[in-house]
Amino acid sequence: MSKIKIVNLQKSFGDFTAVKNSNLTINDKEFFVLLGPSGCGKTTTLRMIAGLELPTSGEIYLGEEEVGMLRASERDIAFVFQLFALYPHMNVKNNLSFPLKMQGYSRSEIKTRVEEAAKLLRIDHILNSNISSLSGGDRQRVALGRALVRRPKAFLMDEPLGTLDAEFRELMCLELKKLHIDIGATTVYVTHDQLEAMSLADRIAVMDGGEILQADEPSVIYNKPATKFVASFIGSPGMNFISIDQGISNEQSTLNIEGTNFNIPKQYEISKGKKNSFGIRPENLSLTNEGGLKGSVFGVEYLGSRKIVTIKTNFGELKVKTDISTSVKINENVQVKPSNDNIIIFDGETDKSLKSEFMNKWQK
Numbered sequence: 001m002s003k004i005k006i007v008n009l010q011k012s013f014g015d016f017t018a019v020k021n022s023n024l025t026i027n028d029k030e031f032f033v034l035l036g037p038s039g040c041g042k043t044t045t046l047r048m049i050a051g052l053e054l055p056t057s058g059e060i061y062l063g064e065e066e067v068g069m070l071r072a073s074e075r076d077i078a079f080v081f082q083l084f085a086l087y088p089h090m091n092v093k094n095n096l097s098f099p100l101k102m103q104g105y106s107r108s109e110i111k112t113r114v115e116e117a118a119k120l121l122r123i124d125h126i127l128n129s130n131i132s133s134l135s136g137g138d139r140q141r142v143a144l145g146r147a148l149v150r151r152p153k154a155f156l157m158d159e160p161l162g163t164l165d166a167e168f169r170e171l172m173c174l175e176l177k178k179l180h181i182d183i184g185a186t187t188v189y190v191t192h193d194q195l196e197a198m199s200l201a202d203r204i205a206v207m208d209g210g211e212i213l214q215a216d217e218p219s220v221i222y223n224k225p226a227t228k229f230v231a232s233f234i235g236s237p238g239m240n241f242i243s244i245d246q247g248i249s250n251e252q253s254t255l256n257i258e259g260t261n262f263n264i265p266k267q268y269e270i271s272k273g274k275k276n277s278f279g280i281r282p283e284n285l286s287l288t289n290e291g292g293l294k295g296s297v298f299g300v301e302y303l304g305s306r307k308i309v310t311i312k313t314n315f316g317e318l319k320v321k322t323d324i325s326t327s328v329k330i331n332e333n334v335q336v337k338p339s340n341d342n343i344i345i346f347d348g349e350t351d352k353s354l355k356s357e358f359m360n361k362w363q364k
C-alpha cells in the first residue's frame with residue numbers, strides 16, 4: 001500500500017509560514033494534483049513528502065509508516081524534477097541505469113529494469129542515442145524512465161511540463177495519464193495550471209497562502225467550490241460574483257437583485273453576516289432583452305465554439321459564455337440573467353460556501 005497521509009503538516013521559514021496545518025490523504029494508486037498560484041506552498045509540501053525539507057511540525061505517513069524524519073533516500077519515493085534534469089553527456093541507457101548503479105543493483109537486475117521501463121515509455125529504440133540528439137518529448141520520457149526504474153512506492157512531480165510549449169504539454173499530459181494507468185503508482189503532481197490539473201487528476205487539492213482550501217474530484221471542485229478563491233481559480237474564465245448587502249434566511253427561496261430573480265439553492269446554512277455573494281459560472285448566465293441585470297458590453301473573446309462576453313454592470317464585470325452565433329457590439333446595452341439555478345452563495349465574511357457539505361469532507 002502506498003497511501004500517503006499528511007497530518008497537521010506545517011512549515012515555517014523564520015516568521016513566514018509557507019504551509020499551514022495541512023491535512024490530506026492521498027490514496028494508493030491515485031493521481032493527486034496540488035494546484036494553486038505561485039508561492040502558495042505546493043513545492044514546499046511536495047519537498048516535505050519527498051524528505052527534501054523537514055516539517056516544522058506535523059506528520060507524514062507513507063503506507064502505515066511515519067516517515068517525517070526519514071531522509072529522502074530512505075523513503076522509497078521518486079521525485080521527478082523539471083523533466084530536463086538529465087545527464088547530457090550520457091546516452092539514454094546510461095541515464096536510466098545510473099540511479100540503479102548508485103544504489104548497487106546487479107548488472108542483470110539493472111538490464112531488466114531499464115528494458116522494462118524503456119518498453120513502457122516507448123523509448124527502447126533510442127537507448128543508445130545521446131540525450132542532446134533527442135526531442136523534448138523523448139527527453140521527458142527518459143526523465144520519467146529514470147524515476148520508473150527505481151520502482152518507487154510513489155512518484156512526486158513538480159511542474160514537470162513547466163517548460164514545454166502548449167501543444168507539447170497537451171501531448172505529454174496524455175502520455176503521463178496513460179503511463180499512470182499502466183503502472184498505477186501513487187502520484188503527487190504539482191502545477192499552477194488548472195486545465196492541466198483538471199485533465200490529469202483523480203483528485204485535486206486547491207491551495208492558497210499555504211492552506212489547502214479544498215480537496216476533491218475535479219467535477220466537485222468545479223461544481224461545488226468550497227470558497228470564492230477556488231471558484232475563481234478554477235474555470236476559464238473563473239466564476240462570476242455578485243456581492244449583495246443583505247443576509248439570507250433559511251426559508252428564503254429567491255432573491256431579487258435590481259429586478260432580477262435569483263433562485264437560492266436549498267439546504268443552505270443561514271448566512272450569519274449581512275453581506276453575501278452569489279457565484280455563477282459564465283456558462284450559467286445568459287443575455288436577455290428584459291428582466292436581467294443591466295450593463296454594457298465591455299469585451300468579446302472568441303473561444304472556438306463559444307464566445308466570452310464581458311459586461312459591465314452595477315455589480316462589477318460579469319462574464320457570460322454564449323453561443324458563437326450571439327451577436328453583440330462593444331458598448332451595446334444588454335441585460336444578463338441566470339439561465340438556471342446553478343448558483344453558489346458565499347459568506348461575505350469568510351468567503352466560504354454556505355453549503356456546508358462542500359467543506360472539510362476530505363479532512364475526515
Ligand SMILES: Nc1ncnc2c1ncn2[C@@H]1O[C@H](COP(=O)(O)OP(=O)(O)OP(=O)(O)O)[C@@H](O)[C@H]1O
Pocket residue numbers: 013018036037038039040041042043044045192
Ligand atoms: N527555503 C526557503 N526560505 C524562505 N522562504 C521560502 C523557502 N522556500 C520557499 N519559501 C517561500 O515559501 C512560499 C511557498 O513556496 P513554494 O515554493 O512552496 O511555492 P509554490 O506554490 O511551489 O510556488 P511556484 O508555483 O512559484 O513554484 C513562498 O512564499 C516562498 O518564497
Ligand SMILES: [Mg+2]
Pocket residue numbers: 042043044158
Ligand atoms: Mg513550486
